[in-house]
Amino acid sequence: MINTFHSSYNPPPVPPRTGYSKPQPVGNSxxxxxxxxxxxxxxxxxxxxxxxxxxxxxxxxxxxxxxxxxxxxxxxxxxxxxxxxxxxxxxxxxxxxxxxxxxxQANEKLSKLTGGPHVIGPAAHMTALSEHKDKNSDFLKTNSLLWDEEQSLVQDVRFSNKRDKLTIQYPGIYFIYSQVTFSKPSTSFGLKQSIRSIDPKTQDVKELLKSFCSLDPDASSDLCTASLSGVFRLEKDQQLYVTVANTSLVNRNSCSFGLFKLQ
Incomplete structure (x- = not known):
């Protein structure tokens, strides 16, 4: 016999078997x-x-x-x-x-590594302390020349509190120079200038360079200039200064002292 019965409803679900349990979702494990x-x-x-x-x-x-x-x-x-x-x-x-x-020093190393502009190494160019800034006349109380830091160039070199010495920070070979102008003659001491050094370990004082000039005692307006320069190997904390026999004979308007590191 042909079944001609048709329905639009889905067949009922199959009843579960005995002992069967529905699996739990993976997210709840x-x-x-x-x-x-x-x-x-x-x-x-x-x-x-x-x-x-x-x-x-x-x-x-x-x-x-x-x-x-x-x-x-x-x-x-x-x-x-x-x-x-x-x-x-x-x-x-x-x-x-x-x-x-x-x-x-760190900036100099960084500049070398990055190929930037090279920073100038240790250098100094000192100008003598002028009379109008020397209110206590300290310049005349010592044989070492005093320098004006505000009017000088000081880079990577220490300048002493007494305003007379330069202290080396980085050891190496340095070019050192100085120029002292005298405006008065001297018959007892002579017109001499010298650059002296203080050893950082022994504190011994050594004369590195010296120069002389002369003036006519009968002339009242003459000037003479003693200049010197040299190349030296300097150690860290080594001190340098310029000395004369009598600072009252010095013309402060034309005195200089400096150095720069060669290598």
Missing amino acids: PLVKFLSVMLLLLMILTIGGFLYLFQKLNMQLQGSYQEDMTSLQRLQDCADSSMDSMTECGKLMEKYKAAIAKVS
């Missing part, structure tokens, strides 16, 4: 839950570590800023002569100059 918890902990630890490092770095920067401001204030107090201990000012200035020298 214990392994996935464990990995989710570990990932959450890792994110918390990462964010916490980042916040800790950020806070620590921020505190270090603030501490460094406060330190710098304190140092600048102390330098300002030294400039205003309001500090009781001038020895402390001297030590502070030495640290400041040493830091500047290190920065300059």
Whole structure:
């Protein structure tokens, strides 16, 4: 017999077999839950570590800023002569100059590595301390010539607090020169200038160069200039200065002292 019965409804589902259980979704397995918890902990630890490092770095920067401001204030107090201990000012200035020298050396190395413009090495050209700046007549109280740092070139070389000596920062071969003009004759000492050096280890004083000139005692307006120059190997912390027998005979308008590193 041909079945001619038709229906639009789907047939009923097959009843489950005995002992059959529906499989759980993959996302609810214990392994996935464990990995989710570990990932959450890792994110918390990462964010916490980042916040800790950020806070620590921020505190270090603030501490460094406060330190710098304190140092600048102390330098300002030294400039205003309001500090009781001038020895402390001297030590502070030495640290400041040493830091500047290190920065300059680092910039020179960086320039060589990057192929940038070459920074000039250690050099100095000193000009004698003028009379209107020498209010206490310090120039006449010593045989060493005093120099005006504001009117001089000083780079990668330390200038002493007494304004008479240059201290080598970087050892090497240097060209040294000086020129001293005399305006008055001397019959007892002679018109002589010399560049002297202080050994950094033994503190022994050595005369590196010397020169002479002469003036007619009967002439009142004559000038004579003693010049000298030479090449020397200098060590770190070696000190150089120019000395004369009598600084009252010197014409300060035409005196200079300098050096520069050859290699």
